[in-house]
Amino acid sequence: MELHKPVLYVGDLDMISDITVKDFDYFVDKRNRTFSPVFARMLPFLQGREWREKRAEISPTFSSGKLKTMLPLFLRTADNLSRFLGEEMTTTSAGAVNMKDAFGRYTMDNIASCSFGIDSNSFENRNTELTRQASAFFKKPGVYGKFRALCILFLPKWISGLLPDPYAEVKSFFSQVTEATIRNREATEATRHDFLQLLLETRNKSGRRCFSTDDIVTQSLLFFLAGYDTTANLLTFAACALATVPDCQERVHRELDATLDCHGGRLSYEAVSELCYLDRVLDETLRMYPSLFHMERICTRPYTLPGTDVTIPAGTIVQLPLLPVHRDARVYPEPLRFNPDRFLPEERQRRHPGAYRPFGAGPRGCLARRFALLEAKAALAAVLRDWRLEPGPGTTPPPLPLDTNTTIVSPRPDCCFLRVVSRHRQ
Numbered sequence: 001m002e003l004h005k006p007v008l009y010v011g012d013l014d015m016i017s018d019i020t021v022k023d024f025d026y027f028v029d030k031r032n033r034t035f036s037p038v039f040a041r042m043l044p045f046l047q048g049r050e051w052r053e054k055r056a057e058i059s060p061t062f063s064s065g066k067l068k069t070m071l072p073l074f075l076r077t078a079d080n081l082s083r084f085l086g087e088e089m090t091t092t093s094a095g096a097v098n099m100k101d102a103f104g105r106y107t108m109d110n111i112a113s114c115s116f117g118i119d120s121n122s123f124e125n126r127n128t129e130l131t132r133q134a135s136a137f138f139k140k141p142g143v144y145g146k147f148r149a150l151c152i153l154f155l156p157k158w159i160s161g162l163l164p165d166p167y168a169e170v171k172s173f174f175s176q177v178t179e180a181t182i183r184n185r186e187a188t189e190a191t192r193h194d195f196l197q198l199l200l201e202t203r204n205k206s207g208r209r210c211f212s213t214d215d216i217v218t219q220s221l222l223f224f225l226a227g228y229d230t231t232a233n234l235l236t237f238a239a240c241a242l243a244t245v246p247d248c249q250e251r252v253h254r255e256l257d258a259t260l261d262c263h264g265g266r267l268s269y270e271a272v273s274e275l276c277y278l279d280r281v282l283d284e285t286l287r288m289y290p291s292l293f294h295m296e297r298i299c300t301r302p303y304t305l306p307g308t309d310v311t312i313p314a315g316t317i318v319q320l321p322l323l324p325v326h327r328d329a330r331v332y333p334e335p336l337r338f339n340p341d342r343f344l345p346e347e348r349q350r351r352h353p354g355a356y357r358p359f360g361a362g363p364r365g366c367l368a369r370r371f372a373l374l375e376a377k378a379a380l381a382a383v384l385r386d387w388r389l390e391p392g393p394g395t396t397p398p399p400l401p402l403d404t405n406t407t408i409v410s411p412r413p414d415c416c417f418l419r420v421v422s423r424h425r426q
């Protein structure tokens with residue numbers, strides 16, 4: 001039970017697949033745990049028909065053709081990231097670079113550009129209004145935020161509605177930025193390969209825009225929220241794993257050098273696609289550190305668990321483990337050893353298809369899996385083309401200690417420092 005609500009924790013892999021895929025119609029919804037209207041209209045918090053319609057409208061934004069057009073942007077930002085690492089290394093007194101901070105700048109610049117059409121270059125302009133507003137957006141709720149949440153939970157709406165929303169200023173800032181960008185694009189007829197443009201161009205059958213400007217701001221903020229920390233964490237965990245497992249880093253370097261030699265030294269879409277060992281490094285990183293501890297669904301009508309006579313009532317919260325399955329020794333022998341070869345095709349085939357779910361499962365799974373993986377791959381390819389990573393103070397071989405102050409799986413802040421050493425590629 002969670003307060004007065006029944007919670008069912010399901011560990012059986014077949015049953016998890018039934019709930020998330022086969023019998024999805026009984027489990028379409030998730031809990032809406034937001035305390036601000038700024039979040040309430042975002043895709044992960046919508047329910048039922050409204051969720052289905054919005055998801056269908058947004059999904060084409062992430063098609064492989066569209067992603068391909070975004071790679072040059074990722075690669076430009078990745079070059080800035082790589083330069084930044086070198087500069088940090090020469091100026092820092094700590095003798096090592098805070099990788100979470102560096103990768104956070106990388107994901108922020110990509111999302112700011114893709115979602116809001118802003119060139120933020122947070123590697124050069126460290127304290128812009130954008131970074132200030134973005135930090136406010138990601139800050140954990142303080143005393144006021146917690147007090148307000150309690151009021152919303154326990155007091156009548158008309159009283160809690162009088163309390164100012166701490167996220168209103170952030171929303172207003174991003175609304176102004178988006179409106180200015182839309183006006184500019186309409187006036188100059190300029191287009192870019194980004195989410196903003198795709199959302200602007202999404203039309204219904206009668207040729208009208210599907211997304212109002214307010215809708216666009218909301219979904220763009222969602223991309224920010226969903227994509228900033230998750231991908232920065234993935235990159236930090238991967239970099240720390242490679243720094244502390246030199247054999248794996250050596251293999252990444254060999255693969256990269258060979259691929260660059262075949263592609264005239266350039267990281268093109270084709271070159272990045274050929275980096276199969278790097279794919280496996282990312283897969284193994286997400287196995288050890290999926291961004292969520294568990295997925296959640298709500299049962300929307302009475303459901304009999306397959307193969308049992310147990311019927312769960314509508315309204316039951318269902319939790320489905322991610323990290324515990326990914327680290328289960330019965331599924332992954334020596335689960336705490338970082339071994340990308342677990343993701344060789346033949347090894348994958350040996351496992352239950354539900355044993356690996358870093359992006360969730362079924363129609364409600366992550367919308368941006370390919371976007372996130374391509375973005376992460378571009379960053380690691382550019383960084384490892386130029387640098388060798390070595391452990392800094394506090395960085396341990398996997399498993400890296402986790403931050404206990406966050407709701408998503410994040411590295412403990414003092415364990416994210418690495419030394420970057422030039423590879424002097426000829």
Ligand code: HEM
Nearest residue numbers: 044223226227230231291295359360361364365366368372
């Ligand atoms: C390494 C990076 C990422 C990881 C590991 C990740 C993981 C996840 C997971 C586990 C879920 C819940 C799925 C479920 O309950 O079945 C989710 C949902 C979602 N993610 Fe991601 N995510 C990542 C990056 C992103 C990015 C970059 C975006 C957007 C630009 C994004 C957008 C979303 C959205 C919109 C949903 C909700 C889908 C829905 O309710 O229909 N994610 N993600």
